[in-house]
Every structure is written in C-alpha cells, then in structure tokens.
Amino acid sequence: MKKSDVILIITILIISSLIMLIWFKKKEGNKAIVYYDSKAILQLDLKQNGIYEVEGAKGKVKIEVNSHGVRVVAENSPYHICSRQGYIKKSYETIVCLPNKIVIKIANEEIDTVVR
Amino acid sequence: MLRFLKKYINYLLLLIIIILITYLLINRQKQQEFSRDLYYMDTYINVRIFSKNKEKAQTALNEIENIYKEYHMLSDKYNNYKDIINIYYINTNYDKDKYLKIDTKLYDLINYGLDFYDKSNGLLNINMGSITDIWKKYRDKGTSLPTKEELQKQNTDIKKIILKDGQILNNRPNIDLGAISKGYTTKIVGEYLNSIGLDKYIINAGGNVLVGKHYNKGKYRIGIQSPNKDDGLIDVINAENISVVTSGSYERFYEIDGKIYSHIIDPTTLYPSAYMKSVTVITKDSALADALSTTLFLMDIDKGLKFLENYEAEAIWYTNDNQIITSKGIDKYEEK
Numbered sequence: 001m002k003k004s005d006v007i008l009i010i011t012i013l014i015i016s017s018l019i020m021l022i023w024f025k026k027k028e029g030n031k032a033i034v035y036y037d038s039k040a041i042l043q044l045d046l047k048q049n050g051i052y053e054v055e056g057a058k059g060k061v062k063i064e065v066n067s068h069g070v071r072v073v074a075e076n077s078p079y080h081i082c083s084r085q086g087y088i089k090k091s092y093e094t095i096v097c098l099p100n101k102i103v104i105k106i107a108n109e110e111i112d113t114v115v116r
Numbered sequence: 117m118l119r120f121l122k123k124y125i126n127y128l129l130l131l132i133i134i135i136l137i138t139y140l141l142i143n144r145q146k147q148q149e150f151s152r153d154l155y156y157m158d159t160y161i162n163v164r165i166f167s168k169n170k171e172k173a174q175t176a177l178n179e180i181e182n183i184y185k186e187y188h189m190l191s192d193k194y195n196n197y198k199d200i201i202n203i204y205y206i207n208t209n210y211d212k213d214k215y216l217k218i219d220t221k222l223y224d225l226i227n228y229g230l231d232f233y234d235k236s237n238g239l240l241n242i243n244m245g246s247i248t249d250i251w252k253k254y255r256d257k258g259t260s261l262p263t264k265e266e267l268q269k270q271n272t273d274i275k276k277i278i279l280k281d282g283q284i285l286n287n288r289p290n291i292d293l294g295a296i297s298k299g300y301t302t303k304i305v306g307e308y309l310n311s312i313g314l315d316k317y318i319i320n321a322g323g324n325v326l327v328g329k330h331y332n333k334g335k336y337r338i339g340i341q342s343p344n345k346d347d348g349l350i351d352v353i354n355a356e357n358i359s360v361v362t363s364g365s366y367e368r369f370y371e372i373d374g375k376i377y378s379h380i381i382d383p384t385t386l387y388p389s390a391y392m393k394s395v396t397v398i399t400k401d402s403a404l405a406d407a408l409s410t411t412l413f414l415m416d417i418d419k420g421l422k423f424l425e426n427y428e429a430e431a432i433w434y435t436n437d438n439q440i441i442t443s444k445g446i447d448k449y450e451e452k
Binding site (some may be wrong): 008015016019020035037038068078089090094098101110111112113114115116 | 124127131133134151152153154160162316318320322324325327336337338339340341348349353360361362396
C-alpha cells in the first residue's frame with residue numbers, strides 16, 4: 001500500500017464521519033423553541049441567560065431566559081395572559097400567546113403531550 | 117492534476133457513491149413530524165402528524181384546519197358569519213319561519229348534545245347559553261357574583277331545542293356547545309386522519325387530547341397537569357389510540373371571598389360546580405371523553421364512579437383537598 005493510498009483512505013474516513021456526525025446529531029435537552037403560527041422561528045438555550053425579541057401578530061414579543069426558565073416579559077394583547085403566566089422550565093410546559101400566535105415550548109423527549 | 121484525477125478517479129467515485137447511498141437510505145426511511153398550531157373554539161389547538169409523506173401530511177393539516185374552522189363557525193355563539201346558519205343565528209333569529217334548515221354537521225353535533233342530556237340525567241345541558249354568558253361576564257370582571265334572580269329568570273329547558281329532519285325549531289333557544297364541540301370535532305379529525313392512512317398523530321385541543329398509533333414502537337406518554345398550576349403532572353397515561361380529556365382547568369376560574377368558581381355550571385343549581393378541582397377521562401372516543409368529563413365534573417365522586425361503570429372509560433379525580441382518586445381500570449395505562 002502506497003503512502004498516498006493511506007492518506008486517501010484516512011481522508012475518506014474523516015469526511016464520512018463528519019457527514020454522519022451532522023446527520024445524526026442528537027437534539028440536546030434544555031432548549032425552548034419559539035413558534036410563530038406553527039413555524040419554529042427561534043431556539044433558546046436555557047443555559048444561556050438572555051433577552052430576545054420576536055415579531056408576533058400584534059407586535060413585538062419580548063422573551064427572557066434566565067436560571068428560573070423562560071418567560072414572556074412584554075407583549076401587546078388585551079389580557080396579557082402569556083406575560084402574566086410567569087416562567088416555564090419543565091420539559092412539557094408551554095406558553096401560549098394566543099393573540100400574538102406565539103407559542104413557546106420546552107423541548108422534551110419524555111412526555112408526548114399534556115392535558116390541562 | 118489530470119494525472120492525479122486519473123489515478124484516484126475510482127476512489128472518488130466510490131466515495132461519491134457511498135455518500136449518495138447513505139443519503140438516500142436515511143432520507144427514505146425518515147419519518148418526519150408535521151405540526152400545526154390552530155386557534156379555534158376559543159382555544160389553542162396543536163396537531164402533530166408523523167409520516168414519511170410530506171405532501172400528504174401537509175394536505176391533511178390544511179384539511180384539519182378547515183374542519184376545526186368549520187365547526188368553530190357552526191358552533192360559535194358570539195359571531196355571525198356570511199351565509200352560515202350557526203348557533204349565534206339560531207339563538208338570536210327573529211324570522212317567522214317555523215323551522216330553520218341547518219348544516220348536517222351542526223345538526224349531528226346538536227343531536228349528540230341532546231342525546232347526552234338523557235344519558236347524563238340532565239347534567240349535560242346544551243341549553244345553558246344564557247347562564248354561561250352571565251357567568252362569563254362576571255368572571256371577566258372578577259369582582260362579584262351574579263344574583264340568584266338574574267340566573268333563575270333564564271330559560272334552560274332542554275325541550276326548547278327541537279330537531280326534525282335536518283331542521284331546528286325556530287324558537288330562539290340558548291344553545292352553548294362549549295362542553296362538547298372540541299371533543300366532538302377532534303373525534304371527526306381523528307376519523308379523517310385514520311381514513312386517509314395517516315394514523316400516527318397527536319392532537320391537543322385545549323384540554324382535549326387524542327392520539328393515534330405511536331410514531332415508533334412504543335406508547336404515547338400523556339401527562340395530566342395538576343389543577344394547582346405549579347405542581348406539575350399528577351399522572352402519566354401510556355397508551356395508543358386513546359383520548360384524554362380534563363375538565364376543571366386552572367385557567368378558567370375566578371375567586372370571590374376565597375372561594376373558587378369554575379367555568380362549568382351545574383344546571384340544577386345554576387352555580388359553578390365545586391365537587392372537585394378537576395376530573396380527567398380516558399377513553400377511545402374523544403367526543404365521549406369530552407362529554408363524560410363535563411358530566412363527571414357535575415357529580416360527586418361516588419356518583420361519578422358509579423356512572424362511569426356504564427362506559428368503557430377510566431377517570432382520575434383531583435379532589436378539593438388535593439387527593440387523587442382513580443377508577444379501577446386505570447392501572448392498565450400506568451407504566452409497568
């Protein structure tokens with residue numbers, strides 16, 4: 001076996017494993033996903049504190065992430081139900097901003113859905 | 117360069133073929149989740165379909181949106197829609213016609229409600245619209261209770277609703293289908309999905325859950341939220357092809373002088389029912405689950421346990437002093 005053959009085989013192996021890595025990359029936990037009108041528009045890393053703004057149906061929706069979890073801090077709606085709801089953190093919790101068509105869900109593998 | 121290519125062309129081709137085959141294999145086998153959020157019947161509805169066929173799933177989601185939208189408009193008691201005879205129209209119509217011709221879908225839905233009035237010995241009453249309106253008005257303000265006189269002068273007699281040959285008697289009843297419309301429509305949606313072969317799905321319509329076959333080989337895990345908001349789950353149901361419906365949500369009640377008033381009104385007292393904090397029903401048929409959960413919420417737990425024996429259904433009660441009581445067969449849904 002020539003030296004160049006070895007190099008080529010190693011190159012092929014590296015390229016294939018990189019491709020596999022990208023395809024099979026597992027979804028991490030501790031994430032919140034923000035949806036607008038059924039479309040995922042933002043992913044939030046719950047370990048990373050921060051303030052985010054997304055565009056809802058009735059204007060900007062401001063979302064905060066810190067050690068307590070995720071919450072909506074400001075939005076424009078008649079009853080402000082979703083900003084009054086407070087933090088969500090556990091893997092099945094959801095914030096629904098109905099007038100703004102914004103839904104925030106904690107990504108989960110454990111529970112498929114929750115009746116409330 | 118040319119020499120290099122000639123030398124390695126076989127290797128390169130092999131590499132490309134390996135990548136292509138892997139790509140095709142992965143993509144062909146991959147079942148995806150298609151999800152949509154809907155806002156009808158005063159609630160947030162989430163539909164998830166698991167399928168390999170993207171186009172079919174998207175078409176189905178559009179059709180499901182149409183189904184919820186249509187039943188929403190038909191059962192809406194607050195709004196008028198062009199060219200639709202709906203509950204608002206029926207409740208407020210002054211025309212002289214003796215009978216109104218109504219859509220078969222609405223006819224069947226009202227009929228389901230009338231049928232369950234008998235089955236529940238009058239506890240599930242769909243002619244309570246004026247009463248639920250009064251309570252909603254006070255609940256929105258959240259500062260006081262309606263008076264007995266105000267409630268008692270409303271007509272809640274179920275005999276005001278008379279169906280005949282696709283028509284309804286035009287005598288201005290007070291129909292409110294809130295106790296059955298979500299579960300009933302969700303059942304229709306489930307039947308539609310099964311009929312086109314998309315039988316792996318999770319539908320969550322605000323307290324009404326219906327799941328089809330599991331997307332993998334396991335069972336769905338359906339959490340039941342405690343009525344005390346911060347307590348997390350009180351139980352987890354493991355099942356396929358099942359509906360789980362909770363009545364007595366923490367989201368729709370109000371508090372006067374330390375007493376909790378729920379949004380489910382007892383037709384015998386005209387006051388909100390207070391036998392328990394919540395009740396969850398587990399059964400295959402989501403229309404039945406919805407109707408049963410309301411009915412059980414209007415009975416004390418002993419009566420409820422007895423009433424439930426008439427059905428192939430299980431229930432979980434959450435009492436006012438935070439105890440959990442379950443019907444006998446519930447263990448078949450619990451994790452082993």
